[in-house]
Amino acid sequence: MHILFVTSEATPWSKTGGLADVCSALPKTLSLLGRKVSIVTPYYRCVRDWFLKNRGAEPEAMYGVTLSAPMGKNECRGGVRKATLDGTNATVYFIEHNDFYGREGIYNYQGVDYADNFQRFAFLSRASLELIRRLSLEVDIIHVNDWQTALVPVYLDTLYRSRSRLDSGISFGRVAYPKITDVAGDDAPLFDRIKTVLTIHNLRHQGRFWRGAMDSLGLDWSLFSYDKMEFYGQVNYLKSGVVFADAITTVSPQYAQEIQTKFFGERLQGVLRERANDLVGILNGIDTEEWNPAKDEYIPANYDVEHIYPGKSECKARLQEELGLPVEPKTPLLGVVSRFDPQKGLDLVAEVAGNFIEQYGVQFVILGSGERELGDRFRGLAYRYPRNFVLRDTFSVALSHRIEAGADVFLMPSRYEPCGLNQMYSLRYGTLPVVHNVGGLHDTVVNGSEENIRAGIANGFLLYCFSVDDMTKALNWTLECYRHRPDDWQKMMRTAMSCDHSWQKSALEYDALYNKLLSKI
Ligand code: ADP
Numbered sequence: 172m173h174i175l176f177v178t179s180e181a182t183p184w185s186k187t188g189g190l191a192d193v194c195s196a197l198p199k200t201l202s203l204l205g206r207k208v209s210i211v212t213p214y215y216r217c218v219r220d221w222f223l224k225n226r227g228a229e230p231e232a233m234y235g236v237t238l239s240a241p242m243g244k245n246e247c248r249g250g251v252r253k254a255t256l257d258g259t260n261a262t263v264y265f266i267e268h269n270d271f272y273g274r275e276g277i278y279n280y281q282g283v284d285y286a287d288n289f290q291r292f293a294f295l296s297r298a299s300l301e302l303i304r305r306l307s308l309e310v311d312i313i314h315v316n317d318w319q320t321a322l323v324p325v326y327l328d329t330l331y332r333s334r335s336r337l338d339s340g341i342s343f344g345r346v347a348y349p350k351i352t353d354v355a356g357d358d359a360p361l362f363d364r365i366k367t368v369l370t371i372h373n374l375r376h377q378g379r380f381w382r383g384a385m386d387s388l389g390l391d392w393s394l395f396s397y398d399k400m401e402f403y404g405q406v407n408y409l410k411s412g413v414v415f416a417d418a419i420t421t422v423s424p425q426y427a428q429e430i431q432t433k434f435f436g437e438r439l440q441g442v443l444r445e446r447a448n449d450l451v452g453i454l455n456g457i458d459t460e461e462w463n464p465a466k467d468e469y470i471p472a473n474y475d476v477e478h479i480y481p482g483k484s485e486c487k488a489r490l491q492e493e494l495g496l497p498v499e500p501k502t503p504l505l506g507v508v509s510r511f512d513p514q515k516g517l518d519l520v521a522e523v524a525g526n527f528i529e530q531y532g533v534q535f536v537i538l539g540s541g542e543r544e545l546g547d548r549f550r551g552l553a554y555r556y557p558r559n560f561v562l563r564d565t566f567s568v569a570l571s572h573r574i575e576a577g578a579d580v581f582l583m584p585s586r587y588e589p590c591g592l593n594q595m596y597s598l599r600y601g602t603l604p605v606v607h608n609v610g611g612l613h614d615t616v617v618n619g620s621e622e623n624i625r626a627g628i629a630n631g632f633l634l635y636c637f638s639v640d641d642m643t644k645a646l647n648w649t650l651e652c653y654r655h656r657p658d659d660w661q662k663m664m665r666t667a668m669s670c671d672h673s674w675q676k677s678a679l680e681y682d683a684l685y686n687k688l689l690s691k692i
């Protein structure tokens with residue numbers, strides 16, 4: 172089975188969030204399980220810089236391979252560079268198009284989205300199919316991720332396959348389907364065997380553009396209808412992917428349920444419910460080599476579940492020192508590593524921090540950047556409580572590891588959370604997470620209630636409502652356990668550190684899904 176991943180981000184070359192982690196860890200695990208795996212992703216400037224810095228040369232250019240696609244009146248052409256995913260034999264194809272990808276940021280410049288994102292990512296989608304044709308790749312599954320690559324199933328189904336998925340009468344009470352343009356020609360057999368999987372990492376971001384964008388996609392305008400690509404007068408890439416993909420997954424079972432409701436559905440709940448039979452939630456894993464307190468090279472002392480101390484206390488002391496906080500072993504240290512985005516619910520942290528500092532003298536460390544207003548609130552707290560509150564408004568992988576290891580508690584009160592990786596890193600590092608009971612947080616954190624602690628299954632703390640009140644209650648209880656129930660706390664740490672969130676299990680679930688799709692005619 173050959174699985175081709177198409178993604179707009181992949182570590183270590185390009186990353187803005189968890190999407191990048193997943194899009195290299197999942198292919199890696201599948202490859203180690205013996206599957207043939209390839210990745211298609213843009214050759215951004217940061218990718219080139221990574222290769223120059225870490226390999227001393229750009230990845231190998233595939234001379235003579237040009238991918239061209241009609242995008243409206245223009246013919247867009249891209250080149251291909253090739254590399255191997257470290258530790259595997261998976262091939263990575265970088266799509267090179269200097270105008271589209273040779274820029275400073277991945278999606279935006281200084282917080283403003285590039286105006287041509289609709290073209291940049293439509294081209295990526297189209298180019299991945301042209302790559303299959305040009306190299307005669309025998310691909311069984313194309314696995315696409317989020318809105319940026321959600322047009323792959325649309326192009327495949329309407330231009331390259333000889334028979335549309337929608338023609339099999341599976342979907343929507345739809346009207347006449349546009350004729351398939353035979354772009355594939357003699358290559359149709361290469362495309363007819365392929366099934367597509369679309370993974371939704373975050374439903375909020377849908378790739379919505381003005382209707383005129385249709386003119387540059389090289390797709391028939393008849394697709395611009397409510398049951399296909401149109402969404403309240405705009406073109407919606409993610410919705411289009413949901414309609415055309417053979418299967419849809421999202422990154423936790425709980426989020427798979429949530430997105431079918433009005434509250435979490437971001438106005439796509441109806442379309443998602445139509446596809447409920449083809450929609451599953453598969454929990455993300457974490458890279459247990461990168462995030463391993465027993466081997467982690469970023470942290471000052473290593474530890475594991477059998478020998479938590481003195482390693483973890485050493486990590487805490489060194490972190491306090493690094494941050495300029497008083498080095499006090501008994502003072503609870505609460506950490507955050509996050510994008511500053513309304514999704515993450517960090518306004519609750521800003522709201523309650525002052526009280527907890529004044530009442531209990533706790534310490535906070537916040538690593539993250541993004542939304543200006545939230546950053547300003549945190550800066551205000553750091554100014555007001557210099558001995559208790561530290562903000563590092565930057566992106567630092569090394570510091571993120573040191574926070575995971577050195578803090579006692581990790582805060583992640585997200586309004587919604589498709590999966591979330593940081594709470595799983597925290598569990599592994601014995602840093603108990605305090606989270607809102609949604610999405611992947613619900614699926615990974617078991618609340619430290621009396622009953623759950625007794626049963627030995629508690630590994631963190633939950634807020635059941637997104638409110639200042641619940642945040643205060645949850646934190647009060649967390650601190651009560653930390654200070655006055657040291658045995659329970661140790662027990663919870665051990666439970667947390669013993670959770671297995673390696674990719675192995677999830678990768679097998681994806682594998683089963685691919686097999687199921689391929690066994691359908
Ligand atoms: P999301 O993708 O929604 O941002 P996740 O929890 O899935 O949330 O993934 C976030 C990823 O980005 C994690 O790997 C986390 O460590 C990393 N991250 C976020 N902000 C920072 C930062 N300021 N410095 C270092 N790593 C960060």
Ligand code: GLC
Nearest residue numbers: 189190372422589590591592
């Ligand atoms: C998104 C989600 C996050 C998830 C990540 C990887 O960025 O916000 O919850 O963990 O994708 O799937």
